[in-house]
Amino acid sequence: MNFFERQARARRTSTRLVVLFALAVLGIVVAVDLVVLVMIGPQPGPLVAATLGTIAVIGLGSLFRIASLGGGGDKVAQQLGGVPVPEDTTDPNLRRLRNVVEEMAIASGVPVPRIYVLEHENAINAFAAGYSPSDAVVAVTRGTLDRLNRDELQGVVAHEFSHILNGDMRLNIRLVGVLFGILMIGIIGRKILWYGRGTRSSGALAVFGLALVAIVVGSLGVFFGRMIKAGVSRSREVLADASAVQFTRQTQGIAGALKKIGGLESGSRFAQREDAEEVAHMLFGDGIGLSGLFATHPPLLQRIQALEPGFRPEQLTQLQARWLATPPDGLQEDVALGLVPPGELPQAGSALSVTPPMVAAQVARPHDDDYARAHTLVVSVDDALRAVATHRDAVMPLVLALLFDADEAVRAKQRTEIVGRLGTAIATEADHLHRTHLLTLHPMLRLPLASMAFPGLRRRARAEIGAFLDTVHAMVHADDHVSLFEYCLGRLLEVQLREALDPARHARFGRRKPGNVKQEFATLLSVVAWAGNPGDRAAAQRAYLAGMQRVLPRDHVPYAPPARGVLALDDVWEPLDALDPLAKQVLVEAITAAISHDGQVSVAESELLRTLCGVLHCPLPPTLEQLPRH
Template identity: 50%
Template sequence: MNFFERQHQVRRISHRLVLLFLTAVLGIVLLVNLIALTAFDVWSAPVADLLTAIIVISAVTMAIIGLTSLVRMASLKNGGGGAVARKLGGVYVPDDTRDPQLRRLRNVVEEMAIASGVGVPEVYVLAQEGGINAFAAGWSPSDSAVAVTRGALERLNRDELQGVIAHEFSHVINGDMRLNIRLMGVLFGIMALAVAARIGLYSARGRNAAPILMVALGALIVGYIGVLMGRLIKAAVSRQREYLADASAVQYTRQTEGLTGALKKIGGIDEGSKLRDGHVEDVSHMLFGEGMNFSNAFATHPPLHERIKMLDPSFDPAELDELSKRWSSAPPSGMQEDKAKGLTEGLASGAAPAGQAPAAPEAGGAQGHRVPVQSQDVVADIGSPEAASYQQAGEILRRIPEELMNGVRDHERVVPIVFGLLFSEQQDVRTQQHQALAGRYGQQMADAALSEAQDLAQLDPGLRLPLLEVAFSALRNRHSNELNPIMDSAAELIGADGRLSMFEYCLGTLLHRELYEAIHHSSPWRSPRRHTLAGNAEAIAKLLAVLARAGQDGAQAAEAAYLAGMARLLPNARIPFRLPEQGLIELDAIWPALDGLDSREKQHVVASMVEVISHDGVVTVEEAELLRTVCALLHCPLPPLEGVRGPGTGGVPTT
């Protein structure tokens, strides 16, 4: 099952949850009506009065459940994944941390983000929790957070931590986080009825106290039965998603030892995976391991030995007893295990660990490097990064100069670096950009951006967007009042020369989306309704035309590539090849329609895009940047294309 099928499956599960929720609410409303009408002896009343009573009782019951569910989901959505982590006592891990354990955690998260094609999430540590556990939370990848316990940091080695983080990224990529928030909202709404009933029990007074007590007691019982059923549903859904996340984590890292090692340590240490925080029940279905003791029916995770057996068929459950005896007096130390493998050097500074030295630049990179690509391979990689993607992500990050990596992790330097990426090579345009920044931010910021631009001029073009993706983490943690001016300044820098290059468009568009979602917790591209391929043929044709011209030499070759893409996607459409009159900026209008497509139709769009860029058998940096940008806007996370370096060829009319 590929990414698009998994997305379709998650949507189907969400629809089933809504149906189950509505069924449960309907059952609760009927039972509350039955109890209330009996308690107040309304059955013998006139039909009009009986109907009025039923309507009032039903409306009040549904309002309590429905409104509290919606409010709960809205609060979780607007707070982002970080709000969930902070609720459990999570402490934010600074982007520029020098602590070896925290730096190792951030390195693993950054590598996994680049490998999977999603933004670097916020990173938290549950410092008070000695058990081994983790979770991912958020409404979308752009506002997601990954949290690990202190026990996971201390007990797991790098391979094991990598396996756990890969497991959590699977939840991010597959859409499980949104499903988890909906589950939390539904259960909270049903629980609200029980809480309201409890209040009614304590407040019943006067001559009508007896029927009120009867109604409150009945509603309390019905509410808790509803909660019971909701938890059963939550547990069943969660167990299936955990098996998929385990399998995905192995696919991402291409080794089972890390994930099985983490699971064995959970079974072998005294703390296991249990959390002590009082809110653990709310997030039990989001955790890497079982967060509290449940009976089998309510367990949110498969039994530990079954998870290990699925990954390692030779596993003997008796091994957990032996590990428990061994670790009872001397618990495992992940950092010591890494040290024995020579993997801890350089962690304090964020440098590559020993044994993972930065790769030397390839010969000919400055002249442009072209790479063969197949559409079926790219589509298969979306949302499903392989071990090669993870290794390539590590290489990409190691090839970025350490000084720049430290800069984009720094709260103060990250902004001038992002601005520096947009500085022109032409001296007169640079002067204009410098003056614009000085007028908005002052001389110090303008000078800093100009200085960064001079250093960035030596950066391999294929590393610019990965550098920006790491920078997003530090940018998102600035105050929301600072983010709109950053977007406005970026737009001013891009428009300084009256032209719009492919890289400028990609960087500006990704920056706008990322910061917009950080402020509003919703995508600027999300369409309120579903769209179809046939109904958006003109928008798709415009995108393919731009992509064809970006990677082909000459109008004739571009038209041939465009027609190949259209033939694959919309064979019956007869839309001639033509470039947007106003240039790349016209693409802004098509994103809501394309993002509103069904997940399986998005798959066809991506395949047709790859058909266009591979028409000449190779892919250039410009093509790769636009492809990765479009996939990000359509919420189809694309791993980096292997070997893309150096400037591309071709061009698009500028505005």
């Protein structure tokens, strides 16, 4: 099952969630009506009032909770007591965590998420939350940092990245909001009992009686909520374990983390169980100790044996005895592992051999070679430049410098746009970075740098981000000579930052079909073909037709060089991004076919392909020149 099929399945699961929620509401309404019947008798007025009141309480509760989570993953992490990990941290444990997350993000083709640590939780656990990769956060407990070695930490983080890439986060965060509503009646009952304790009047006793009834009826909400979470979560956790193994290409990491959960007294259960209840379906391990029908995760031993079939229960008992005497220390274990030697980047002028189906199969499906390439990319970035990418006050000039055009006249216009919106100091620093670091930068390092700078950009004030985005827009529209890559990089930054500013608004699954966006297909492919074959109309037409044959084989839309150049793409992004997931797969194949029509793809073209796919929310890993994946 590839990314596009998983997206289609996630959309169907969202529909199933709505149905299950409706059935849960119906069950609670019936229970309330039965109580009214017993207490008052079959009187239509009170029954209707009870029904409408119950629906109103549940609906308003859900809407309130959904609105409170509108800020995305940050809200979830903060409500659980998460502390952000600074981009420039020097703490060894936090630096190791940040390195792992950065490399995973680069390997996955998504922005580096915000990172949080739940300092008050000694259990081994983690979660990813957000509406999209642009507002995602990855949070781990202090126990995860202290007890896991780097391989095990990689396994846990890879598990969470599978949730980011598969669309699970969006469903999970909506599940929190929706299920809060069906718990509202019980919550109201408990609050009445709590605030009314000590009161002895006759009227108060009647209110307490109603509160007890609300708690009993509310227990139905707890029952339905746990059943829904278990039904949605369990199968996805199994898939996430498998994806983590596929990503890191070794089972020892995630299996080792699961063994430590089973072997240590703290396990994976949160100290603050009430807080963990709401997000139990998001967690890497069981956070509250539910089992049977209510279990949000498969049994721990079953998860370990799925990774290591020969593992026996008595081995877990032996680990428990050993770690009871000497608890594991992750950093000390790292000493014995050594470092993964970085590989080499392909030559900037080299050609890669890819096919459209191969590229489509890699979307949001990173493998071990992608992680190795991401490690190579990160260590290939000059230390001084990496320091700039992780410094809050330096990220704006750096990202703007990435957008500078090769033509000096265009660059002068772009610098003027920066001065007019952000000031001379930022323009001067961007120009300095461009001349000293970016002129000779390997083309494969531009997107990783932008990804590493993304958390710093997200931390700026909303007004500053708005001015920055206006500047990005002005730079890529400086004149018609802006390159396609610079235009698409600017567009990608706009998309990701706007989603991070208002994540709930941008969370959606597309439904459009290819036949409804024929002209948009033609415009995108004509721009790609024209940009890849400047001055050679015949070659550009062949590239265009190769792409159109993939996406609209029965339609004849003649090739026409784009009169506005790359600016013609301004009108195509929204309708193309709204395509049905399976239609997007065809679009990715069409773009690849147009770029690779001559049988090979340059490194620069591969980065353009990754940027185009990023704008369309189809993240590509950094390694395209590999065997097809199964």
